[in-house]
Amino acid sequence: MVRLGTAPGDRAGPRRDHPLRPAGLQLPLRHAHRRRRGRRTHRRDRSRRLHRRRRRREHRQPEGGRGPDRGQHRARPRPGPDGGRRIRRERRPRQLRPGELRPAPRRRRALLHPRQDRHALPAQPARRQGRRGDRHGAARRRRRQRRRRRPVRPGRTAHRHAAHPREGLAPPERGSPVILTDFDYARPAALDEALALLATPDARVLAGGQSLLPGLRTGAERARLLVDVRHLAELRGVGRAGGSLRIGALTTLAELAAHPLVLAEAPELAAAARANGDPQVRNLGTAGGNLAAAGRATDLPVAALAADARVELAGPVGRTTLTAERLAASGVPAGSVVTALLVPAAGPAAAFEKAADRATRYPLCAAAVRVTPDGPRIAVTGATPRALRLRGVEDRLRGGPYTTEAVLAAFRAEPRELFVPGRGTSAEYLGHLAGVLTARALARAALNTA
Ligand SMILES: Cc1cc2nc3c(=O)[nH]c(=O)nc-3n(C[C@H](O)[C@H](O)[C@H](O)COP(=O)(O)OP(=O)(O)OC[C@H]3O[C@@H](n4cnc5c(N)ncnc54)[C@H](O)[C@@H]3O)c2cc1C
Numbered sequence: 001m002v003r004l005g006t007a008p009g010d011r012a013g014p015r016r017d018h019p020l021r022p023a024g025l026q027l028p029l030r031h032a033h034r035r036r037r038g039r040r041t042h043r044r045d046r047s048r049r050l051h052r053r054r055r056r057r058e059h060r061q062p063e064g065g066r067g068p069d070r071g072q073h074r075a076r077p078r079p080g081p082d083g084g085r086r087i088r089r090e091r092r093p094r095q096l097r098p099g100e101l102r103p104a105p106r107r108r109r110a111l112l113h114p115r116q117d118r119h120a121l122p123a124q125p126a127r128r129q130g131r132r133g134d135r136h137g138a139a140r141r142r143r144r145q146r147r148r149r150r151p152v153r154p155g156r157t158a159h160r161h162a163a164h165p166r167e168g169l170a171p172p173e174r175g176s177p178v179i180l181t182d183f184d185y186a187r188p189a190a191l192d193e194a195l196a197l198l199a200t201p202d203a204r205v206l207a208g209g210q211s212l213l214p215g216l217r218t219g220a221e222r223a224r225l226l227v228d229v230r231h232l233a234e235l236r237g238v239g240r241a242g243g244s245l246r247i248g249a250l251t252t253l254a255e256l257a258a259h260p261l262v263l264a265e266a267p268e269l270a271a272a273a274r275a276n277g278d279p280q281v282r283n284l285g286t287a288g289g290n291l292a293a294a295g296r297a298t299d300l301p302v303a304a305l306a307a308d309a310r311v312e313l314a315g316p317v318g319r320t321t322l323t324a325e326r327l328a329a330s331g332v333p334a335g336s337v338v339t340a341l342l343v344p345a346a347g348p349a350a351a352f353e354k355a356a357d358r359a360t361r362y363p364l365c366a367a368a369v370r371v372t373p374d375g376p377r378i379a380v381t382g383a384t385p386r387a388l389r390l391r392g393v394e395d396r397l398r399g400g401p402y403t404t405e406a407v408l409a410a411f412r413a414e415p416r417e418l419f420v421p422g423r424g425t426s427a428e429y430l431g432h433l434a435g436v437l438t439a440r441a442l443a444r445a446a447l448n449t450a
Contacts, residue, residue, distance in 0.1 A: 115151035116158045179216045187228045191235075191314055191337065197227045198335045199316065205229055205337055207250060208284040210277070211293040235288065235339055238262065246312075247341040249288025253300075254279070256287055265345035267448060268368045268441075271352035272303035275366070288338040294328050294386060296422065297363040301328045301387040303352050304341060305379035306368035312340040328387045346370055348448035353437040355382075357423060364423060365430055367437035371445050376402065378438055383419045383430035390414065393438070402442040411435030 058066055096102060132141075152158045185206075188194040197203055202224035206212060215221030229235060235250040238259050245265055247256065256262055256273035263270045276282055276290065276299050290300040291311060304311075304324035311327045313320050315336030324341075332338060350370040356363050365382035375398035381387040396410035411431060419431035 115154055116156075117151045118149050118158050179213070180219075181216065181222070183216075183223050184225045185228065186225060187231070191229075191232055191339075194227050194229055194232065194337060195314060195316065195335065197225065198337070200225050203227055203335075205292070207286040207289040208252065210281050210285040211289060229337060235337075240345075241342065243345060244310075245343045245345055247287055247343065249286060249291075249338045249340055251287045253277075253282040253285045253287065253290065257282065265347065266303075266307055266343045266350065267348055268303045268306055268350040268352040268370060269300070269309075269343060272299040272354075272366070272368065275299055275352065275354045275363075287341055291324070291327065291341065292332045292338055294331065296382060296385055298381065298387070299352070299354065299363070299366055302366050302379045302381040303368040304328075304343070305387050305389050306350065306352075306370045306377050307343045307346065308370070308377060309341055309343040311338055312342060313337065314339050325389060346372070349445050351441040351444035351448065353441040353444070355433055355437060362423060364425060365433045365437060367434055367441050369438060369441040369445055371442070371449075375399070376442060380434045380438065382422075383427075383434040385420050388418075390418075402439070402446070404436075404439040404443075407439040407442065408432070408435045411438070 055061065093102075186197050188197055194205075198205065202222060204212060204221075204223040204226055206226040206228045207230060212221060212223070212226075216223060230250065232250070234248075236248040238245065238247050238251055238255070238261055240246070240261070245261060247262070247269075251259075253273040253276045257270050259270070273282065273287070273290075276285065287300060290298055291304065294301045301324060305328060307324075309324040310321045311324055313322060313333065313336045315333055319339075321342065349372075350368070352366065352368045354363060354366040363382055365380065367378065367380045369379075370377045376394055377389065378393050378397075379387055379389045390411075392414055393407075393410045396413060397406060400406075411434060414431070416427065416431070419427040419434065421427045421430065425433075
């Protein structure tokens with residue numbers, strides 16, 4: 001039996017007694033004693049007060065204490081607007097603190113959405129009508145009308161069979177995934193053997209393959225023999241040679257970008273390598289390959305020009321060196337292999353800047369500078385058809401200061417035909433961009449030396 005008036009926590013009574021609420025309330029707690037649940041004595045002495053009848057319906061209840069019974073929340077028609085529910089109003093905007101900006105209004109959901117229907121197209125086979133006479137016919141028809149042929153949800157496009165592409169959906173021209181021309185492949189064991197193989201007509205050096213192989217796929221490049229030089233030890237390594245850095249032709253762009261000697265003595269080269277393509281391209285592409293592939297959008301030649309670098313070559317007539325400027329103008333002599341790049345060590349007074357098309361990430365323009373006691377050395381590419389040293393700009397800026405206004409004025413004084421339109425951009429735009437990038441590079445070089 002329940003002993004009324006016992007406070008919770010009072011352990012004076014026998015164990016089976018209910019703990020009670022404070023004496024004033026005198027209501028037993030539900031489920032307070034759970035240890036006997038499921039046993040024979042479970043609920044034996046439960047208070048009757050918990051087992052009373054349901055409340056009567058509100059209109060049957062006596063005056064005074066009327067109220068709904070538990071369970072009256074169940075669905076049923078209720079008086080009032082919207083079935084007795086609260087009218088939903090828009091949330092009131094949060095009160096702004098003094099000076100706080102009002103947030104941008106949220107986009108409202110459109111009440112009417114354009115939807116794409118799913119009627120069969122002329123090229124599509126008619127859907128099976130199925131058996132129409134049986135008892136499932138109507139259900140099948142309903143399913144078709146409600147699911148398969150219903151307009152698609154807003155924002156989605158209807159599924160279309162691959163055999164029925166719409167016009168204009170052909171994939172962009174990216175060339176063939178395989179190289180469709182015949183060529184031979186050779187892997188010489190030594191540089192002399194490679195040079196002998198390169199005497200074959202249409203033989204090409206293969207290094208990282210990041211320019212050559214895409215070119216062969218699109219048909220922009222041709223080769224009858226690929227001479228793979230990737231394992232030739234004499235083309236590897238970065239080190240000092242006199243007052244210069246000697247960068248082996250097979251040094252990958254990733255190695256060049258992170259090499260401590262290059263970062264300290266030729267930072268414009270490291271930055272140009274870092275700006276090249278993506279990590280995959282930089283891990284495979286080589287310094288020699290990037291120099292030899294010199295085009296409008298190649299980065300390393302422009303940095304080599306500003307650094308006044310020389311290129312070491314092995315060819316049919318033996319070992320020679322060329323200035324990077326000469327190599328950019330005339331390319332690698334036929335049958336020769338670039339073995340190394342020789343860069344005068346300059347310290348940190350050098351920088352490289354590049355701008356790419358935002359949508360395609362294709363390089364638009366790049367500028368490299370090296371500040372020497374005789375004045376700045378400036379080279380650009382992208383705005384020009386190939387990497388070029390701008391001696392006119394260098395002369396105008398000699399003695400400084402290298403402010404943005406001074407640099408832009410020096411670029412404006414260049415002959416207009418120097419800059420060539422390309423990639424949907426005008427010559428004026430590219431000339432201005434080259435000036436802006438040069439000004440940034442000069443500012444960065446000054447920052448590096450500070
Ligand atoms: C997705 C992508 C993005 C790219 N982005 C950029 C970019 O932003 N900037 C940029 O400058 N380049 C870019 N490139 C081009 C590419 O990074 C370089 O041109 C490439 O790294 C060249 O080096 P490689 O070792 O792969 O040369 P390969 O492709 O093997 O050869 C290129 C050419 O150089 C010749 N060659 C190679 N090595 C020698 C050698 N030692 N002696 C003589 N000739 C040689 C080959 O015969 C061939 O004609 C990109 C390429 C790809 C695929």
